[in-house]
Amino acid sequence: xxxxxxxxxxxxxxxxxxxxxxxxxxxxxxxxxxxxxxxxxxxxxxxxxxxxxxxxxxxxxxxxxxxxxxxxxxxxxxxxxxxxxxxxxxxxxxxxxxxxxxxxxxxxxxxxxxxxxxxxxxxxxxxxxxxxxxxxxxxxxxxxxxxxxxxxxxxxxxxxxxxxxxxxxxxxxxxxxxxxxxxxxxxxxxxxxxxxxxxxxxxxxxxxxxxxxxxxxxxxxxxxxxxxxxxxxxxxxxxxxxxxxxxxxxxxxxxxxxxxxxxxxxxxxxxxxxxxxxxxxxxxxxxxxxxxxxxxxxxxxx
Amino acid sequence: xxxxxxxxxxxxxxxxxxxxxxxxxxxxxxxxxxxxxxxxxxxxxxxxxxxxxxxxxxxxxxxxxxxxxxxxxxxxxxxxxxxxxxxxxxxxxxxxxxxxxxxxxxxxxxxxxxxxxxxxxxxxxxxxxxxxxxxxxxxxxxxxxxxxxxxxxxxxxxxxxxxxxxxxxxxxxxxxxxxxxxxxxxxxxxxxxxxxxxxxxxxxxxxxxxxxxxxxxxxxxxxxxxxxxxxxxxxxxxxxxxxxxxxxxxxxxxxxxxxxxxxxxxxxxxxxxxxxx
Numbered sequence: 350x351x352x353x354x355x356x357x358x359x360x361x362x363x364x365x366x367x368x369x370x371x372x373x374x375x376x377x378x379x380x381x382x383x384x385x386x387x388x389x390x391x392x393x394x395x396x397x398x399x400x401x402x403x404x405x406x407x408x409x410x411x412x413x414x415x416x417x418x419x420x421x422x423x424x425x426x427x428x429x430x431x432x433x434x435x436x437x438x439x440x441x442x443x444x445x446x447x448x449x450x451x452x453x454x455x456x457x458x459x460x461x462x463x464x465x466x467x468x469x470x471x472x473x474x475x476x477x478x479x480x481x482x483x484x485x486x487x488x489x490x491x492x493x494x495x496x497x498x499x500x501x502x503x504x505x506x507x508x509x510x511x512x513x514x515x516x517x518x519x520x521x522x523x524x525x526x527x528x529x530x531x532x533x534x535x536x537x538x539x540x541x542x543x544x545x546x547x548x549x550x551x552x553x554x555x556x557x558x559x560x561x562x563x564x565x566x567x568x569x570x571x572x573x574x575x576x577x578x579x580x581x582x583x584x585x586x587x588x589x590x591x592x593x594x595x596x597x598x599x600x601x602x603x604x605x606x607x608x609x610x611x612x613x614x615x616x617x618x619x620x621x622x623x624x625x626x627x628x629x630x631x632x633x634x635x636x637x638x639x640x641x642x643x644x645x646x647x648x649x650x651x
Numbered sequence: 652x653x654x655x656x657x658x659x660x661x662x663x664x665x666x667x668x669x670x671x672x673x674x675x676x677x678x679x680x681x682x683x684x685x686x687x688x689x690x691x692x693x694x695x696x697x698x699x700x701x702x703x704x705x706x707x708x709x710x711x712x713x714x715x716x717x718x719x720x721x722x723x724x725x726x727x728x729x730x731x732x733x734x735x736x737x738x739x740x741x742x743x744x745x746x747x748x749x750x751x752x753x754x755x756x757x758x759x760x761x762x763x764x765x766x767x768x769x770x771x772x773x774x775x776x777x778x779x780x781x782x783x784x785x786x787x788x789x790x791x792x793x794x795x796x797x798x799x800x801x802x803x804x805x806x807x808x809x810x811x812x813x814x815x816x817x818x819x820x821x822x823x824x825x826x827x828x829x830x831x832x833x834x835x836x837x838x839x840x841x842x843x844x845x846x847x848x849x850x851x852x853x854x855x856x857x858x859x860x861x862x863x864x865x866x867x868x869x870x871x872x873x874x875x876x877x878x879x880x881x882x883x884x885x886x887x888x889x890x891x892x893x894x895x896x897x898x899x900x901x902x903x904x905x906x907x908x909x910x911x912x913x914x915x916x917x918x919x920x921x922x923x924x925x926x927x928x
Contacts, residue, residue, distance in 0.1 A: 369755055370756040374750075377759075381765070383803030384765060384803055385765075386784075387777065387781060387802065390780065391778075395779055398779065452673065455666050468911070468914050469677050470674070471917075473677065475909075477861065477878050477903055479878045480684070480903050484683060484899060498701050555662075580773070590864070607775055611869075624779055627779075628776070630773060630775065631776055
């Protein structure tokens with residue numbers, strides 16, 4: 350079809366082509382109008398707004414050029430938030446991937462209770478993050494929490510600035526591990542069974558097979574999951590917003606970039622500054638995604 | 652030979668023990684949520700002795716939060732949010748997915764690159780302009796405002812395009828020879844074949860509409876869905892954990908019940924559509 354339409358561009362349209370053009374545009378029109386209004390225009394609008402300062406009481410916009418970006422680059426709170434976001438992602442992403450990978454490999458066989466395990470591991474995916482955050486906050490409670498009771502400790506999991514961000518990342522791992530596992534299980538279906546049979550005849554054990562067969566052949570899925578999880582982890586908001594109180598002493602060392610974006614835009618009502626923060630985040634995500642893609646080329650397209 | 656069989660059995664048992672331990676870790680927060688929801692404040696904050704099970708299964712926490720937070724309204728708001736987004740998203744994405752997957756028309760590639768572009772940027776970049784639009788239209792704090800950002804879906808369009816591209820090539824030709832126009836071909840022949848793709852997109856949209864927190868927090872102060880209401884409640888009853896847990900449980904149960912009934916569709920809908928990106 351594609352070649353045909355290229356060769357006849359100079360000629361008059363056949364009625365079939367005319368039809369496809371009319372129906373095609375009619376079918377994409379609702380989506381395209383929606384996307385342009387809801388998404389494409391807002392991208393440019395956000396970038397434009399990042400050059401403005403929102404006046405008091407949200408009135409009037411004052412053009413201030415790159416001032417918001419200068420403020421961001423000179424603001425230790427933003428750099429701390431960026432560091433917090435990285436810390437969160439550096440814990441959440443590798444652990445949620447590694448645990449999910451092991452679980453997927455263990456479940457990738459005929460066994461009793463396979464469906465039940467899968468259902469249980471996936472359960473946090475269908476729970477409201479607000480509810481998940483609340484129950485974990487309760488589990489982490491330093492005086493009455495179940496966790497300190499079991500461990501026999503008195504740890505301030507979420508109010509000690511040096512560990513709070515990791516405590517939140519643990520909730521993130523718990524929430525996402527089942528989702529990653531299901532993606533890996535789907536990827537594992539594509540690895541031929543004979544590879545494993547052949548290698549066990551050669552005397553390889555399960556652990557050898559995991560590193561020599563599973564990991565290399567699953568690497569496209571692993572990279573896909575890693576990229577989407579890094580992007581997701583860098584956008585963490587719900588958990589931090591729900592777990593960290595405004596007067597929590599660890600908030601400064603836990604708040605993420607998206608949390609600051611929310612605060613600036615909708616609590617402090619400085620939408621210009623909020624826009625600049627989100628553009629800053631966009632640039633960081635783009636850089637990291639490009640770096641990951643480069644790594645991916647090196648590792649498995651050989 | 653016998654020792655090898657024994658070794659295999661030991662390995663299988665070890666694997667089960669590990670999987671059971673992980674299952675417990677996944678379930679404990681939910682169980683603790685439920686146990687706390689039935690306790691009094693005194694029981695929940697008792698340290699010596701530490702109370703695991705409530706002395707009696709009191710339902711007062713549930714009745715209190717149902718009345719104070721007006722749960723019936725929260726359920727209806729959440730349901731309308733979900734239905735609105737699912738209907739709009741599935742309808743528009745099915746049509747656009749068909750056009751992008753099966754038809755040829757000028758401008759198609761440019762339009763599709765806009766769809767792909769939308770999927771590559773972080774979602775927060777849309778929020779301020781979307782909020783300003785809703786605010787200018789004077790519809791803040793309505794069900795429409797909740798549905799608004801999810802009325803079309805770039806991801807869903809991409810997902811259904813993939814589904815349509817996977818269908819056999821000569822279907823349309825046969826329909827055309829039978830005298831169907833493109834609209835009829837789509838409606839009666841092609842769309843019904845992508846039912847599983849539509850179901851996946853529907854479940855995916857429903858779960859993420861239900862989980863969405865930031866958007867309802869921003870644009871709705873009174874007409875709230877469950878997620879935003881929980882956040883608001885935490886600010887008000889910060890230390891009444893039995894009531895907070897009762898509300899959390901009430902908010903989670905409908906989705907969990909649906910999940911347990913339609914597990915296969917849920918897992919396929921959420922994870923495999925995520926995996927096709």
